[in-house]
Amino acid sequence: MATIYQVSELAGVSLATVSRVMNNNARVSDKTRDKVLVAMEQLGYRPNSIAQSLASSRSNSIGILVSELHGPFYGEMLTGIEAEFRAAGKHVIIAAGHSERATEEEGIDFLRSRSCDALILHVEAVTDQYLIELSKKETPFVLLNRQVAALAERCISLDNELGGYLATHHLLQQGHRHIAYIAGPMWKTDARDRFHGHQRALAEYQLTADDALFFEGDFRETGGSKGLQWLLASGRPFSALVCANDEMASGALTAARELGYEVPANFSVIGFDNVNFAYYTYPKLSTIDYPISAMGQMAARWVLQQVYQQSSIVVQQVFSPHLIPRDSVAEALHT
Amino acid sequence: MATIYQVSELAGVSLATVSRVMNNNARVSDKTRDKVLVAMEQLGYRPNSIAQSLASSRSNSIGILVSELHGPFYGEMLTGIEAEFRAAGKHVIIAAGHSERATEEEGIDFLRSRSCDALILHVEAVTDQYLIELSKKETPFVLLNRQVAALAERCISLDNELGGYLATHHLLQQGHRHIAYIAGPMWKTDARDRFHGHQRALAEYQLTADDALFFEGDFRETGGSKGLQWLLASGRPFSALVCANDEMASGALTAARELGYEVPANFSVIGFDNVNFAYYTYPKLSTIDYPISAMGQMAARWVLQQVYQQSSIVVQQVFSPHLIPRDSVAEALHT
DNA sequence: TAGTATTATGTAAGCGCTTTCATTTATAGC
DNA sequence: GCTATAAATGAAAGCGCTTACATAATACTA
Numbered sequence: 066m067a068t069i070y071q072v073s074e075l076a077g078v079s080l081a082t083v084s085r086v087m088n089n090n091a092r093v094s095d096k097t098r099d100k101v102l103v104a105m106e107q108l109g110y111r112p113n114s115i116a117q118s119l120a121s122s123r124s125n126s127i128g129i130l131v132s133e134l135h136g137p138f139y140g141e142m143l144t145g146i147e148a149e150f151r152a153a154g155k156h157v158i159i160a161a162g163h164s165e166r167a168t169e170e171e172g173i174d175f176l177r178s179r180s181c182d183a184l185i186l187h188v189e190a191v192t193d194q195y196l197i198e199l200s201k202k203e204t205p206f207v208l209l210n211r212q213v214a215a216l217a218e219r220c221i222s223l224d225n226e227l228g229g230y231l232a233t234h235h236l237l238q239q240g241h242r243h244i245a246y247i248a249g250p251m252w253k254t255d256a257r258d259r260f261h262g263h264q265r266a267l268a269e270y271q272l273t274a275d276d277a278l279f280f281e282g283d284f285r286e287t288g289g290s291k292g293l294q295w296l297l298a299s300g301r302p303f304s305a306l307v308c309a310n311d312e313m314a315s316g317a318l319t320a321a322r323e324l325g326y327e328v329p330a331n332f333s334v335i336g337f338d339n340v341n342f343a344y345y346t347y348p349k350l351s352t353i354d355y356p357i358s359a360m361g362q363m364a365a366r367w368v369l370q371q372v373y374q375q376s377s378i379v380v381q382q383v384f385s386p387h388l389i390p391r392d393s394v395a396e397a398l399h400t
Numbered sequence: 401m402a403t404i405y406q407v408s409e410l411a412g413v414s415l416a417t418v419s420r421v422m423n424n425n426a427r428v429s430d431k432t433r434d435k436v437l438v439a440m441e442q443l444g445y446r447p448n449s450i451a452q453s454l455a456s457s458r459s460n461s462i463g464i465l466v467s468e469l470h471g472p473f474y475g476e477m478l479t480g481i482e483a484e485f486r487a488a489g490k491h492v493i494i495a496a497g498h499s500e501r502a503t504e505e506e507g508i509d510f511l512r513s514r515s516c517d518a519l520i521l522h523v524e525a526v527t528d529q530y531l532i533e534l535s536k537k538e539t540p541f542v543l544l545n546r547q548v549a550a551l552a553e554r555c556i557s558l559d560n561e562l563g564g565y566l567a568t569h570h571l572l573q574q575g576h577r578h579i580a581y582i583a584g585p586m587w588k589t590d591a592r593d594r595f596h597g598h599q600r601a602l603a604e605y606q607l608t609a610d611d612a613l614f615f616e617g618d619f620r621e622t623g624g625s626k627g628l629q630w631l632l633a634s635g636r637p638f639s640a641l642v643c644a645n646d647e648m649a650s651g652a653l654t655a656a657r658e659l660g661y662e663v664p665a666n667f668s669v670i671g672f673d674n675v676n677f678a679y680y681t682y683p684k685l686s687t688i689d690y691p692i693s694a695m696g697q698m699a700a701r702w703v704l705q706q707v708y709q710q711s712s713i714v715v716q717q718v719f720s721p722h723l724i725p726r727d728s729v730a731e732a733l734h735t
Numbered sequence: 736t737a738g739t740a741t742t743a744t745g746t747a748a749g750c751g752c753t754t755t756c757a758t759t760t761a762t763a764g765c
Numbered sequence: 766g767c768t769a770t771a772a773a774t775g776a777a778a779g780c781g782c783t784t785a786c787a788t789a790a791t792a793c794t795a
Contacts, residue, residue, distance in 0.1 A: 066538070068781055079745045084783060091784095094743060115453045115515045116781035119750050124450055126493070134478040135693075137676070140470030147469055147496055156514050158461070158491050161482055179491050180450045203401065315680050322682070341472070345650050347657070347682030358470075403751055414775045419753060426754095429773060451751035454780050 067108035076104035087112055118180065125155050127368055128176030128184045132164045137311075137340035138357060139187070142209070145361030146185060153369055155182075166190035177204050183368045185209060185361075189253070207367045209360060212254060221364050221382055225255045228353045228386035229262025232307050232335045235351070235388050237270050240397035241305035241333065245278040247292035247317065249309040256284070259309050259337060277301040282313050289316025297324065304332050304397045311336035311343045311352055318346055318393070329395035339389050348392035356384050402443035411439035422447055453515070460490050462703055463511030463519045467499045472646075472675035473692060474522070477544070480696030481520060488704055490517075501525040512539050518703045520544060520696075524588070540707055542699045545692075547589060556699050556717050560590045563688045563721035564597025567642050567670045570686070570723050572605050575732035576640035576668065580613040582627035582652065584644040591619070594644050594672060612636040617648050624651025632659065639667050639732050646671035646678045649685055653728070664730035674724050683727035691719050 073083045078097055085091035086101045093101075104110070118124040127150060131139040147157050160176055162169035169188045176184055184206035188196075193213045199206065200216055208220045236244055246263055249256030264274055277299050282288025289308055293316070296303065308314035314336030321328050328334050328348055336343060336352035343350040363381055370378040408418045413432055420426040421436045428436075439445075453459040462485060466474040482492050495511055497504035504523045511519055519541035523531075528548045534541065535551055543555045571579055581598055584591030599609055615630050617623025624643055628651070631638065643649035649671030656663050663669050663683055671678060671687035678685040698716055705713040 070781075080782080081746080081784075082744060085744090088783085092742065097743080111513055113454075113515065113781050114513060115450060115459055116750090117783075118450045119448075119454050119752085120781075120783040122750070122783095133475075134482055135475030135676075137472075140468075140475045143469040143494070144496065147494060151495060151510065156493050156495075156510070158493055159478070159482060160486065160491075161479065175486065175491070178446055178449060180448065341470075342677035342680045345677045346680050405751075415752080416754080416775060416777095417773085420774090423753085427772065432773080448751050451780090452753075454782085455751075455753040457753095457780070 066113070067110040069110075069112070071108060072101065072104045072110050075108060076100045124180040124182055126158050126179065126181050127155055127365075128158045128160065128173075128179060128181035129187075130160050130162050130169065130172045130176060130184065131187045132162050132189060134159065134161050137342060138338065138355075141358045142187065142361035145358040145363075146365045149362045149365035149369070153373070153375070155369075155373075162188055162190070164189045166192075170195065173199065177202075183207070183372045185364045185368065187211075205368075205372055207364045209364050210255070210357075218382075219367075221360055221367065221380075221384075223255075223355060223360065223384050223386055225258035225386075226262040226265070228337060228355070229259035229307075229309075230266045231262070231386065231388050232259075232337060232353050233263045233266035234269075235390065236305040236307065236333060236335060236394065237266060237272075239305075239333065239394060242270070242272065242397070243275075243278070243301075243303040243305070245280075245296045245303040245306045246274060247280045247282045247289060247296075247306065247308045247313050249282060249284045249288075249313075251281055253284075256309055263307060275301065278303055282309070284310050284312060286312045286316035286319075289313030289318075290320035291316075293317040293320045294324070297326075305394070306332055306334045308334065308336050311338045311340045311350060314350055314352070314393075315342070315346050318348075318350070328393055333394040333397075335394055337386075343389075343391075346393075351391045351394040352389050353386045354389050355386055360384055401448075402445040404445075404447070406443055407436065407439045407445050410443060411435045459515040459517055461493050461514065461516050462490055462700075463493045463495065463508075463514060463516035464522075465495050465497050465504065465507045465511060465519065466522045467497050467524060469494065469496050472677060473673065473690075476676075476693045477522065477696035480693035480698075481700045484697045484700035484704070488708070488710070490704075490708075497523055497525070499524045501527075505530065508534065512537075518542070518707045520699045520703065522546075540703075542702045544695060544699050545590070553717075554702075556695055556702065556715075556719075558590075558690060558695065558719050558721055560593035560721075561597040561600070563672060563690070564594035564642075564644075565601045566597070566721060566723050567594075567672060567688050568598045568601035569604075570725065570729065571640040571642065571668060571670060572601060572607075574640075574668065574729060577605070577607065577732070578610075578613070578636075578638040578640070580615075580631045580638040580641045581609060582615045582617045582624060582631075582641065582643045582648050584617060584619045584623075584648075586616055588619075591644055598642060610636065613638055617644070619645050619647060621647045621651035621654075624648030624653075625655035626651075628652040628655045629659070632661075640729070641667055641669045643669065643671050646673045646675045646685060646687055649687070649728075650677070650681050653681055653683075653685070663728055668729040668732075670729055672721075678724075678726075681728075686726045686729040687724050688721045689724050690721055695719055 069083050073080045085093050086098050150157050160172040162172045169191045187209045197215050212220050248260050280292035280295050282292045336350045339352045339354040343352050366378045367380045369375040404418050408415045420428050421433050485492050495507040497507045504526050522544045532550050547555050583595050612634050615627035617627045671685045674687045674689040678687050701713045702715045704710040
């Protein structure tokens with residue numbers, strides 16, 4: 066592999082000049098630039114990015130920590146991030162945190178030790194305090210999908226409350242008045258926010274959430290099926306069901322079928338997230354779209370702006386979800 | 401950030417000694433080692449991985465090129481890869497190739513310029529010739545899910561022929577004798593291999609594939625729905641349908657429902673890949689499992705063995721698929 | 736055309752490590 | 766106690782770049 070030194074020799078200029086044409090910011094005369102370019106071409110020269118990083122103390126790498134690499138959600142997120150950085154000549158190092166505190170912290174440590182210029186974190190298990198401590202260290206980071214008041218300017222998140230509102234509002238508009246709710250784990254902010262949105266929508270119709278129609282699930286499929294069984298067993302009638310995410314909605318759909326109910330004939334179901342498989346369920350799941358790819362892209366832009374000084378970039382911090390009506394919600398028969 | 405120099409000073413030893421304890425291979429007396437360890441601890445020292453890379457000419461990074469970051473397939477693959485490397489202290493740089501030749505080549509270039517020690521490639525659009533050329537350059541690579549004869553020792557792939565065989569064999573065992581087939585693009589090796597497996601299974605029952613029951617799809621959902629329509633329109637009766645992947649199977653399932661058919665009552669359907677949403681379709685899709693996560697992990701091991709000399713590792717190059725029977729296949733009514 | 740302001744290029748000192756080779760210190764044999 | 770050998774440590778030369786800072790070349794002014 067040719068080095069900058071050989072290029073400088075062949076072109077008959079100094080190292081510094083070659084370096085200048087590479088980072089084509091500095092002023093070099095056209096003549097010299099051409100000579101250098103020709104020499105590079107001739108030698109098939111490729112700069113050694115490691116040496117560049119060491120000398121400039123910029124690694125041009127961004128660490129991404131997600132909960133999982135598989136699953137319908139994170140792939141979309143990574144897509145947005147990778148595309149944005151690739152175009153900017155930065156590269157992306159990934160690590161998985163598996164929603165466990167120790168693994169998440171370890172992943173962050175791993176990424177930091179890799180000399181990342183910045184981090185994009187999608188963490189669930191580490192504490193706010195940990196993140197606040199982290200913010201005092203040298204590596205800058207953005208938080209995706211998490212709100213920490215003290216770190217507000219580094220958070221990119223979805224308006225979950227609005228999403229919860231939209232879901233229930235849609236059901237209300239279809240004439241439903243008895244609406245069951247399967248929530249996510251209520252210690253998670255997003256689960257709580259979605260539920261608050263639900264309550265707000267109900268309030269607009271002078272309704273309040275019925276405790277007998279509330280079940281706290283786990284954001285997994287089984288949470289949905291167990292939740293539905295519990296709701297049905299409670300004996301309290303309902304004509305529609307809000308699930309705080311699509312996995313649980315899918316579980317509910319399957320359970321309903323197995324118990325002999327038809328959706329949406331017997332009751333409507335709405336999910337949240339609009340993950341890819343929502344389209345493959347039967348009936349196709351009405352849900353709330355979570356623009357996660359766009360949000361990932363925005364996190365990347367935050368980094369470009371804050372860390373690489375690409376000042377022209379505008380960052381949007383809060384995203385709005387919207388309704389995706391499909392086949393799992395129908396009009397209520399009796400209001 | 402503390403440097404090795406400060407550690408050496410505090411511990412009262414030379415740089416070399418500190419470096420030795422870091423890479424704990426060289427022989428250092430226990431006393432000195434402890435002194436150094438204490439100094440490191442005290443300074444909160446973390447080695448600068450960039451400097452390490454430059455000096456040792458090993459970046460400890462592996463580039464991964466996948467077609468897409470989202471979708472049900474690549475996430476699984478990345479999971480296997482990341483876990484394996486993370487445990488080995490290596491890190492993973494990702495790029496997407498979008499199944500387009502130019503983008504794939506560009507991605508490979510990008511990764512190479514990032515000083516990766518090795519590459520794991522899941523490429524579809526670049527030519528064999530390009531890969532053969534690439535193999536002459538310094539960066540080693542493995543191919544996932546692609547067979548290039550000249551590069552056989554670098555290929556990790558699935559026995560697609562066997563998978564195709566298993567799918568059709570299952571149908572035959574259930575008594576089906578008139579089996580339709582929706583293939584992938586036949587220029588792709590895996591699509592062809594799967595079809596060959598189908599033919600072999602038929603041959604065992606003294607049957608041959610019926611041209612009127614064959615449709616070449618595109619591995620996308622629409623390919624499945626169009627394919628089913630075409631097959632139905634052809635008027636040739638069939639009691640079972642093999643789809644060369646799950647997306648197309650899902651498309652077929654949806655189309656069947658819309659056209660008033662019931663699966664598996666009217667005809668059985670089997671897919672291929674066992675992507676996550678196969679579980680969410682209705683009826684749940686019987687399919688052939690593609691152990692992509694394990695294959696990703698194996699690709700990582702190949703790198704660990706070949707590039708990082710971890711000789712204890714054993715690499716398996718060809719993987720076998722197996723049948724996942726679910727609800728979309730039923731016994732044939734009349735044999 | 737001398738004198739000054741610009742612009743282009745070169746010199747050389749790092750960046751924070753690894754690693755070879757030389758040197759020092761400990762261990763053993765007699 | 767004195768050499769012969771092995772083990773532990775240090776000195777220093779890079780790895781391939783970037784980037785002050787110094788210097789040379791050119792353009793501009795009066």
